[in-house]
Structure formats: C-alpha cells, structure tokens
Amino acid sequence: xxxxxxxxxxxxxxxxxxxxxxxxxxxxxxxxxxxxxxxxxxxxxxxxxxxxxxxxxxxxxxxxxxxxxxxxxxxxxxxxxxxxxxxxxxxxxxxxxxxxxxxxxxxxxxxxxxxxxxxxxxxxxxxxxxxxxxxxxxxxxxxxxxxxxxxxxxxxxxxxx
Amino acid sequence: xxxxxxxxxxxxxxxxxxxxxxxxxxxxxxxxxxxxxxxxxxxxxxxxxxxxxxxxxxxxxxxxxxxxxxxxxxxxxxxxxxxxxxxxxxxxxxxxxxxxxxxxxxxxxxxxxxxxxxxxxxxxxxxxxxxxxxxxxxxxxxxxxxxxxxxxxxxxxxxxxxxxxxxxxxxxxxxxxxxxxxxxxxxxxxxxxxxxxxxxxxxxxxxxxxxxxxxxxxxxxxxxxxxxxxxxxxxxxxxxxxxxxxxxxxxxxxxxxxxxxxxxxxxxxxxxxxxxxxxxx
Numbered sequence: 001x002x003x004x005x006x007x008x009x010x011x012x013x014x015x016x017x018x019x020x021x022x023x024x025x026x027x028x029x030x031x032x033x034x035x036x037x038x039x040x041x042x043x044x045x046x047x048x049x050x051x052x053x054x055x056x057x058x059x060x061x062x063x064x065x066x067x068x069x070x071x072x073x074x075x076x077x078x079x080x081x082x083x084x085x086x087x088x089x090x091x092x093x094x095x096x097x098x099x100x101x102x103x104x105x106x107x108x109x110x111x112x113x114x115x116x117x118x119x120x121x122x123x124x125x126x127x128x129x130x131x132x133x134x135x136x137x138x139x140x141x142x143x144x145x146x147x148x149x150x151x152x153x154x155x156x157x158x159x160x161x
Numbered sequence: 162x163x164x165x166x167x168x169x170x171x172x173x174x175x176x177x178x179x180x181x182x183x184x185x186x187x188x189x190x191x192x193x194x195x196x197x198x199x200x201x202x203x204x205x206x207x208x209x210x211x212x213x214x215x216x217x218x219x220x221x222x223x224x225x226x227x228x229x230x231x232x233x234x235x236x237x238x239x240x241x242x243x244x245x246x247x248x249x250x251x252x253x254x255x256x257x258x259x260x261x262x263x264x265x266x267x268x269x270x271x272x273x274x275x276x277x278x279x280x281x282x283x284x285x286x287x288x289x290x291x292x293x294x295x296x297x298x299x300x301x302x303x304x305x306x307x308x309x310x311x312x313x314x315x316x317x318x319x320x321x322x323x324x325x326x327x328x329x330x331x332x333x334x335x336x337x338x339x340x341x342x343x344x345x346x347x348x349x350x351x352x353x354x355x356x357x358x359x360x361x362x363x364x365x366x367x368x369x370x371x372x373x374x375x376x377x378x379x380x381x382x383x384x385x386x387x388x389x390x391x392x393x394x395x396x397x398x399x400x401x402x403x404x405x406x407x408x409x410x411x412x413x414x415x416x417x418x419x420x421x422x423x424x425x426x427x428x429x430x431x432x433x434x435x436x437x438x439x440x441x442x
Binding site for chain 2 (some may be wrong): 012016018019020021022023024025028029031060061063064065066067068069070071072073075076078079082083085086089111113114115117118121123126127129130133134137
C-alpha cells in the first residue's frame with residue numbers, strides 16, 4: 001500500500017509540476033513524463049491488481065494533461081502497462097541497461113505510433129529539430145527512469161525485509 | 162490448445178485490443194466518446210494545484226520584488242539605497258501593474274470590437290507532450306466555454322477550444338497540426354486554408370502559383386468557416402516556395418502571437434458554424 005501511495009504521489013506531483021508549474025519556460029523535451037515512468041514501473045515490478053491500480057491513475061493523469069483526442073491516451077497508457085507487464089514476466093533481466101532499453105523502447109514506440117497516426121491523418125508537423133528534441137526527451141526520461149526504478153526497488157526491498 | 166495459448170499470451174492480446182481502441186478513438190466520428198466524467202474528476206484533482214501555483218506565483222513575485230531584490234544594497238548607504246531600491250521596486254511593481262492593466266484594457270477594448278460576446282481567461286498551463294501544442298485556461302463550462310470556440314488576443318488568434326471542464330479548458334494552438342481554418346491574404350484577398358505545422362509556424366494550403374503571395378504579406382482569418390472572427394490576424398508570410406512541379410505554392414506563415422508569453426486570452430462565446438470534432442481539424 002505504501003509503495004502504491006508513493007507511486008501515485010510521484011505521478012501526480014510530476015504531472016502537476018510539468019503541466020502547471022514548469023511548462024512555458026522549461027522546454028518540453030526537458031520535462032520527463034513521470035506518469036509514463038510510473039506506468040512502466042507498475043508493469044515491470046508490481047504484479048496483480050496492485051500493479052493495475054498503480055498504472056490506472058497515472059493513465060488518467062496522462063489523459064487529462066495531453067491534449068490528444070479524448071480517450072486515446074488513457075487506453076494507450078493501459079496498453080503500455082500491459083506491454084510492460086508482459087516484458088516483466090517473460091524477458092526482463094534486472095539490470096540497468098535492460099531498464100534503459102525497455103523505457104526507451106516503450107517511449108519510442110508510443111511516440112512513433114502517435115506520429116504515424118498524425119501523418120496518416122494528413123498532418124506534417126515534425127521537423128529534424130523536433131526529432132532531435134524528442135530523442136533528448138526519450139534519452140533523458142529513460143535515464144531518469146533507470147535511476148527511479150533502481151532507487152524505488154531498493155527502498156521497497158528494504159521495507160519488505 | 163487454443164485456450165492454453167490464449168491463457169499464456171492474454172496480455173499481448175489485451176495490448177493489441179487497447180491499441181486498436183485507442184486508434185479508433187483517435188480517428189473516431191464526432192460525439193463517439195463523451196469523456197466528461199473522466200475530465201471532471203481530473204480537473205477536481207488538479208484544480209487546487211494550478212490554482213495554488215497561480216497564487217504562489219503572484220506571492221513569490223511580490224516577495225521577490227519586495228525583499229529579495231534588495232539583497233545587493235550596499236552597506237555604506239544602506240538606508241538611502243534601500244529607500245531608492247524600494248522606490249525602484251515600487252516603480253517596477255507599478256510598471257508591472259500598469260502593463261497588466263494595459264493588457265487587460267487592450268483585451269477589453271478588443272472584446273468590444275468583436276461583434277460576439279467574449280469571456281476573459283488566464284493561461285494556467287501548457288501541454289508538455291511532444292506531439293500536440295496546447296494551453297490550459299482557467300475558464301470552462303461554467304463560463305459558457307464550449308469546444309470549437311475561438312481563443313484570441315489583440316495581437317491575433319491563439320487557437321481553438323478543444324476540451325472543456327468545470328473551471329478549465331484545453332486550447333489547441335493554431336500551430337498544432339490538427340488546427341485548420343479558412344484565411345485570406347490581407348493585401349489581395351487570396352483565399353487559402355491555414356494549417357499548423359509546429360514551432361511558431363503555419364502553412365497555407367491550396368494557393369495556386371498564379372496567385373501573388375509574397376514574403377511579408379499579412380494573413381487574416383476570413384471568418385467564412387465560422388471558426389475565428391473575421392479579420393483576426395494569423396501572422397505574416399515568412400517564405401514562399403514555387404515548386405517546379407505541383408499545383409500549389411508552399412507558403413509558411415509565422416504566427417502573430419508569441420504563445421509562450423501569452424498570459425490572458427479572450428474566448429469568443431460563439432459556436433462554430435461547422436461541427437467541431439475534438440482533436441480534429
């Protein structure tokens with residue numbers, strides 16, 4: 001229960017700080033997606049209803065704070081959770097490089113899917129500069145994710161012991 | 162066999178189903194997914210945050226100008242310098258207040274020039290996702306704001322309301338790739354469709370190479386599609402490319418508005434004549 005509360009607080013505080021406090025003067029590519037990280041953490045490390053619950057509220061936060069078509073990011077975030085759960089059950093080796101690859105891979109897959117949908121709808125809003133910025137965002141969020149995941153796992157293990 | 166296979170891989174099936182549903186919502190027809198419940202809960206959760214942050218910003222600003230700004234006062238002439246600094250800070254505060262008053266007066270004057278009823282709102286947040294460009298304003302369903310309504314300032318158009326909640330609305334900026342509206346060139350009234358292309362730019366579509374559009378031309382909203390008040394500035398043409406092949410000119414327009422510096426906006430309380438699809442052009 002304590003871990004669940006920590007994850008929800010992290011997700012809420014991260015989203016709130018990004019959208020209402022830091023946005024507008026900190027460039028978007030330097031603002032890590034905390035809700036996404038919590039969803040992936042829940043998928044990789046928490047099993048059962050607790051993991052789903054830990055992923056559900058961050059998915060709501062993403063739905064509210066991303067101005068995509070209604071419903072899209074709630075469902076996409078839950079898809080990320082189940083994908084992370086599957087990775088966590090089958091191929092996940094607990095090392096930093098695997099964590100980095102998983103977070104970066106899921107972020108890149110989500111980004112590529114949204115870009116594909118936008119381009120298929122007729123929009124061409126993405127430039128080389130945007131690509132570079134998005135790469136920075138993915139790299140930065142993944143690095144922060146590794147740090148957070150390792151830290152949270154170690155603390156959680158200590159509490160359990 | 163099938164059951165065993167499904168039992169083993171049900172999460173991946175669920176991932177596929179969720180993604181398929183998400184794509185369906187992305188390309189859905191109008192009114193397919195009413196999400197008022199989720200949004201309402203979300204705004205209740207986040208309202209204290211953005212309200213508190215707005216309050217804190219004003220508090221920190223006055224604290225900064227009142228005390229911290231005086232740290233560098235010289236010890237030799239402490240009292241005198243303090244007094245001068247205080248006066249300067251007061252002057253600065255007055256200037257800030259006067260600038261804010263001027264902005265609000267401009268908005269009021271501008272709102273009177275618009276034939277339609279408007280409501281003022283403060284910008285409380287920005288969309289930080291890499292794919293969309295939007296802002297959050299502190300006026301929502303309670304103030305009569307509805308999806309599709311135009312959001313403007315005296316300098317020009319800001320965007321269009323995307324989603325509304327109690328006390329909060331999401332606005333798609335006109336540089337978002339999902340924004341499109343009917344525009345005209347001020348100088349020679351050539352018509353085109355403006356579409357967001359990220360950054361601070363829009364592109365003009367469907368302008369024939371026989372039309373004369375040059376760098377520096379001012380672009381205004383025509384008002385024909387009812388999405389924006391007629392004559393609202395969109396921006397200035399920054400590049401015109403005449404392709405050797407192709408039916409239309411490639412024209413880029415820089416927005417008249419610096420979206421990062423917008424603090425207060427006006428929402429034009431008039432429903433668009435063309436049905437608005439949330440998140441769609």
